Amino acid sequence: MAESNTVPVKLPSLLDTDLYKLTMQQAVLKHYPTAQVTCSLRLSQDELDWLKTACPYFQSEYIEFLNSFQLNPADEVDVRWIAKGSDETGSEAKGSLEVNVRGLWSNVILYEVPVMAIISETYFRTMDLDWNPDGQRELAREKGMALMQKGILFSEFGTRRRRSLAAHEQVIAGLLEAQNQVQGTPNYGRVLGTSNVMLAKKFGLQPVGTVAHEWTMAIAAIEGYEHSNLRALQQWDAEYQPPTFTPHQPSANLTIALTDTFSTKVFWDDLLSCDQGIEILRRWRGVRQDSGDPKAFVLRAIDVYKRIGVDPSEKLTFAQQSGIQAGFGVGTFLTNDFDKKSNPSEKSRALNIVIKMNSINGHPTVKISDELTKNTGDREEIALVKRRFGLEGKESVEDA
Structure with a gap:
């Protein structure tokens, strides 16, 4: 009790x-x-x-x-x-x-x-x-x-x-x-x-x-939004790839890219726009989805990998679709699933809490997920970033 x-x-x-x-x-x-x-x-x-x-x-x-x-x-x-x-x-x-x-x-x-x-x-x-x-x-x-x-x-x-x-x-x-x-x-x-x-x-x-949204959020705020996804991955590379570190087993390979800091569309556009980004997509272990439609995400990932000459079955993604390796992260469903004592047929709701970085060196930091109406951070900065990436007036990344 x-x-x-x-x-x-x-x-x-x-x-x-x-x-x-x-x-x-x-x-x-x-x-x-x-x-x-x-x-x-x-x-x-x-x-x-x-x-x-x-x-x-x-x-x-x-x-x-x-x-x-x-x-x-x-x-x-x-x-x-x-x-x-x-x-x-x-x-x-x-x-x-x-x-x-x-x-x-x-x-x-x-x-x-x-x-x-x-x-x-x-x-x-x-x-x-x-x-x-x-x-x-x-x-x-x-x-x-x-x-x-x-x-x-x-x-x-x-x-x-x-x-x-x-x-x-x-x-x-x-x-x-x-x-x-x-x-x-x-x-x-x-x-x-x-x-x-x-x-x-x-x-x-x-x-x-591997990594959370705050890594890309902070780098974008410090160094600008142009190629911020690419720069975030390059900085990660500098820490967790040879010669700094050589993974000896899959669990030690930290090259799973989080795609939806400013929407997955912006992520793909950024990396596919230059040779450095394509090289990272080919070499990194896979990608991770954190918002939006899982099926649309995986179909897009498969299309991208095929377009750059990569067998999708060699890549890992945290969403499931035939033709690509899948892994899942399960959180609140496991660690905060309780029934009410007064009425066992009714769930005891978990708290809706979140902590996100809101500024770095005095500059606002923002996050724009694949559900484009769900944003985190300063409203003016969110509007600026959405204009910068052509996301104004969109409901979801599939509409962008």
Whole structure:
């Protein structure tokens, strides 16, 4: 039974975060070490030693940086309650939480995941108690079985919006039970890993992840929107490709391109407009969709790869269509799927929370997904970017 618990939610480890935050932090340290963007934790020696083996792309200089790294929320995080009404007792219980993080990009990049996880867990410990925590392991096992019996390969991506760390651990345990049950059956799927670095260590899984939208958002704001997708991939190349790093296995290959920072149409147009972009498309491992129509996305990817002389079956995409390798990232569906205690036939809704970079070095940063009416950032900057890329008045990337 869910009971009110006023004990503050604390991070158990600096590694209780998504892998892409660490891969981006290493790249930020190299390329943008002084960039400013608008509870002290340290890694243990055991965690550092494990990182060196599990994530061979982390260079010794970055491991040394992490060894002395500390979050400083007292100076870098500002939390405000914005009241929007009173409940029947007269208290200002209705409203929204505003969180602002400011500091060097290389330092504050790690806040997004733990802040979101702490807000979610605190809310469901103290405010919304009408939910039943029981049965999460079995539910995850059933979901895992359903996916794996269809031959689906997927990763667990549920840290940021999880109901709690304890529930998260039960989910991974259930998925691994399902994997053990389906092993040996024809064409079975499997869990490729988890984005949560700490839980990857605990459960013996591969930490998985590459890059987030903020990488391209920041580079565009700092250096301009012209060829911003291409520049973002080239900067990533400089960190995670030979001679800096040579992948020895697929899980260590971080060349999966995220396409929809300014819409997938803009991404394809940018890379196909020059030899450097086409070379990256040919060489990189694949692409990842994060918004829009999965079928349209994959059909377009297949068309692009064929046009530049690449066999689509050699590429990986995080959406499914015949003729191309597919992998999936599953998040809130696994780590925040609960029934109400008062009415088990009704779902207890997860919080709708998001943290995005909104400026870097004083310049607004924006994101324009493939659902072109769903944008993040300063309105004037969004309008400017849409005009720049010819996206004005469009509802979706398919209309552009």
